[in-house]
Amino acid sequence: MEELTIIGAINKGLRRAMDADPKVLLMGEDIGKLGGVFRATEGLQKDFGENRVIDTPLAESGIVGTAIGLALYGYRPVVEIQFDGFVYPAFDQIVVQVARMRYRTAGVLHLPITIRMPYGGGIGSVEHHGESPEAYFASTPGLRVITCADPSDAYWMIQQAIASDDPVIFLEPKRRYWQKGQVDTNGDMSTAVPMNGAKVLVEGADCTLICYGPTVATALQAASMAAEEGVHLEVINLRSLSPLDLATLNTSVMKTGRAIVVHEASSSGGIGGEVGQCLMQSCFYHLKAPVLRVTGYDTPYPPSRNENRYLPDADRILDAVEKSMSY
Amino acid sequence: MEELTIIGAINKGLRRAMDADPKVLLMGEDIGKLGGVFRATEGLQKDFGENRVIDTPLAESGIVGTAIGLALYGYRPVVEIQFDGFVYPAFDQIVVQVARMRYRTAGVLHLPITIRMPYGGGIGSVEHHGESPEAYFASTPGLRVITCADPSDAYWMIQQAIASDDPVIFLEPKRRYWQKGQVDTNGDMSTAVPMNGAKVLVEGADCTLICYGPTVATALQAASMAAEEGVHLEVINLRSLSPLDLATLNTSVMKTGRAIVVHEASSSGGIGGEVGQCLMQSCFYHLKAPVLRVTGYDTPYPPSRNENRYLPDADRILDAVEKSMSY
């Protein structure tokens, strides 16, 4: 066991993946000497060289597009998109090419590409540095979309993403990068929790809180506040946004009869609606209240002096719990 | 009253908008001499000149990006994206710039841009010509997303979109382009049904079918088949995918207690889940069955020889009705 931050765990996970497989390449803007603007790749170019940790020209479509070519050649590229807000120039290459190559070629070609991306708000920065674009990717067939919320998951899930034969969008909760936790860095990937499964973090009988990435810490906080009031929330870290681990969610909601989805992205068209719809279909007779959502608002991301009002907090979650319990 | 096809109605609507406002410009690939690959702009360059019907270089980001500049100058650009599958290179300009300009500038700048796009499958073409990307746009704050299903709506909604001070994604159901209907081309835009409202097409007490664009005709067919069996479906054409006209949906579902959303796009992350979630929240005690979805599958769009299996048809809708009624 080793104490690591999330960003430190990603760095170690990348290193271990590169050690394990010489086909693993890292690509992105400023990932070499600088080690990335968040230092996810710190020290890796020094140790693995410029041919495996590749500083790219400033062109996101170009980065993903050339990663596709490298993957076709037999490499396993790991692409860093510097910030969530800069992924859109690569959108075409991601949703039209990366997502569909296997389907298009009936399995002849496939693209084991991982696209890493810091996402979410709360770091007090300027426009385009606080976005949650996960729904765009989660609604795209052919992509796997996962996100970590603690150093142990960060360490293992990045390795699982790289080992996956499907393309993976790996979302990193940037405002939690410096959150610390124990990681069993001597462990083995095969015994780590699979990346496509949800995890029950806290058991509780009254209502299920479904969260992921940056909102996991918020949900845990809300759960302990509720517990003090005698309300027992079950907290589930979704981890995989596509596919959804509905089996785990169903078990929980069949027990509690209530669910609240918490995410930073806007409500409309977000993961929350999809989860709610799925739960309505699978747990119709068990639901004592509608699935509720505590999310960012249906506006663009606001200026940072207002972001704490925009982001779901424990109070808003507890209000929703109260609302749910009142049905 | 005049009998027009949907594509003919769009052409006439564009012409009328250009006549009414000299600031209206059309931009796109092949929209000039050729009149667009579907002939939506046929004859317009001849009558309005090359400065108002602008053939652009082959670069979608460039088209939308320059349309933004033209809008900032005071024009009202109407952009044609040749096919749904070619909109993604412009995604960044659409979701990061077009959608947010008003918010970013606190109302100082705004972009009255209409982005027209044929969408949906069923025309037997090759890859990228049968897509339904509406959810990407509908989940983007700042955009309005609308779609027509008959010539009268096509005629009026395109004019309303152009007149809107918000940017509008105008989705045209390409396999219905040649569907005919009566249009009151002498009417007045102010008396036409507003573009952001849903329309009840058929009243019925048993179950609500919610559809839009290309699936409206399919839903109507299903409704008449059901009527023969004595099941009365209420058919609602959503028309606006963002914002959703929840008032109209709520009224219907509070009456019927059942709802089925029908669209061509994949199920996961589609409009159906958002509609279902909203209905669960607003009609929880009225719902006799979960809101169900009849949609394209969670795969990329298949080769065209399989597309009729992929697209929702009346039989699949009736199966869902049966399932809903059996709760």
Place this chain on the structure above:
Amino acid sequence: MNQLEPLIQLLDNDGSIVENSQYKSSLDDATLLGFYRDMVLVRQLDMQATALQRQGELSLWAPCLGQEAAQIGSGRALKAQDFAFATYREHGIAWCRGVDPVQMLRFWRGTVHQSWDANKHRLYGYQIIIGAHALHATGYAMGAQYAGNVATGQADKDQAVIAYFGDGAMSEGDINEAFIFAAAYQAPVVFFCQNNQWAISEPTKRQSRVPLSHRADGFGMPGVRVDGNDVIACHEVTMAALERARSGQGPTLIEAVTYRMGAHTTSDDPTKYRNSADDELWRTRDPIERLRVYLTGKGVLNETISAEIAGEATSLAERMREGCRQFPTPEPLAMFDHVYAGPDARIEAQRAEMQAILAQEGAN
């Protein structure tokens, strides 16, 4: 505009050899005769496919009529170890990469999204999204470099990659980013732009006021402008660029000036936007005809050989007609295959739903 600029030409429109200070023909008569046969057969396959579309057997076809020299000349310059990325129009390249014309049709009939095994033919399938594949080609070339398969000096090992696209594509961001990456990493990739003068209804001048090959310089790579209807020049120029790439000297942009003699696709009606005078002019510059004149003049081509090739063409056409109709209609359940590497719960549920529908239909 474009056709007035100087072009590299080795065989002129009258079928005579032209001297060029930089390039010379390295081709013997047998090879040239082979090219001639290639071009005739590719034209045949193209016309047959167009006919099949007219008969309702294909949903669409993008003819390469008039572009045979550009495609055969460059396509025959590729070595087995090279890799090609093409658009929807490069049937001649597919031909050179050993794809059976019957197989080519599967995509256009709507039975599959890709007609052939890209690894087997070392040719990526038909790509519809304009420009996107130029980046894939560049990345693939970077891969060759990282793998140590460039500049080894071993003739059978050093790899190059070629990316085909049109004049219209030159405006897409992706193409320009491909130039950036290729130049930055000195990737062994050749960008082969067939300037067929039209992007659907838009003439090349809508995209650029200067010859497209001029674009190369400012990106830090050489640009070459070649007569795209001269199969010899296309071959030599491409050979040189590929060799440059294989030996580690980096990318090249080739602009082959040719003409789209037919419609953009079978859905298109070019009479809407271009005048027949241009069509007429370019009919007199037919890329096959000039090679025929040259080879006939040299006595390499004669009536017997012509008849032989015509016979081959006839049976190719026949094989296409028959083969096309015999493609199995895809199984509805195949729609659910290959979305992910392994099974996915959602998709399996939907597959089961479809199975139930099929079972019900079977029962009725």
Place this chain on the structure above:
Amino acid sequence: MNQLEPLIQLLDNDGSIVENSQYKSSLDDATLLGFYRDMVLVRQLDMQATALQRQGELSLWAPCLGQEAAQIGSGRALKAQDFAFATYREHGIAWCRGVDPVQMLRFWRGTVHQSWDANKHRLYGYQIIIGAHALHATGYAMGAQYAGNVATGQADKDQAVIAYFGDGAMSEGDINEAFIFAAAYQAPVVFFCQNNQWAISEPTKRQSRVPLSHRADGFGMPGVRVDGNDVIACHEVTMAALERARSGQGPTLIEAVTYRMGAHTTSDDPTKYRNSADDELWRTRDPIERLRVYLTGKGVLNETISAEIAGEATSLAERMREGCRQFPTPEPLAMFDHVYAGPDARIEAQRAEMQAILAQEGAN
């Protein structure tokens, strides 16, 4: 690499006038003194903003330290009717467009997404997305053309547009598409690339092996390479390009070779990726210093005037410190304004939710 290529220079590093066959200084002493004052004050505002960030008053700042000549030289070439589109680093341009430095800080303090009224200053606000605004600039320039505000010959009417971006931006698809559109329509736009040698940690050679100005030719527009630390040359070159644009002769690309003397932003640590020798070298090429030497030599600048300007700088800094702290923290409810032109049911419901939260907090 880049700095060894020939550059247009009118004032050399020692503060002496250089002869140039194509460009001459048209500036009188008073104007030059004005430029000097501009540069000193812009440097002051930049350093003050950096300090405010260090003190926690701003969340971020992107210094323009070292780029004052490029910005003042070009910014002062704009006429009132022109329009500018800049990135996050062009505080000198905002200065030239009459934006109060105090206002500039609002964006960086996180209270608004745009610091000033773009229409009033005819300068679009800070743009973060690299390259995107070059297309907006091109479209705006097309608008000027369609509106008949180009090539009328009326000095106060003809409009030009200028788009600023960096060396890194030259790799983005959007920039290259902007070149395509600008050239295709001969739009009155000047692309002003400040090659400050770095895109965060990446040197310009990661983006291009040839000087960036060379990119222009192949797109069909002139490219000019200018000493970006020479305010006179920057001014003349930009004046000429803008005039070309206004008179209907189309776009120009200007590459101003300068150096980012500071960090990329206040979040950046350049010691991680560049060595101090370069920093030292460029400190000797300070754009303000050479103008100071020149003006002092000519007797235009003296201690009195210097002291006056220093005084202005001091009070500017003071005003910034005070003003910055006085920006009102945005109302939480403002978050719901301006998503759409009119009210939207979803957003109004969410606004009401927030109102309830605020009311509850108020009650507690």
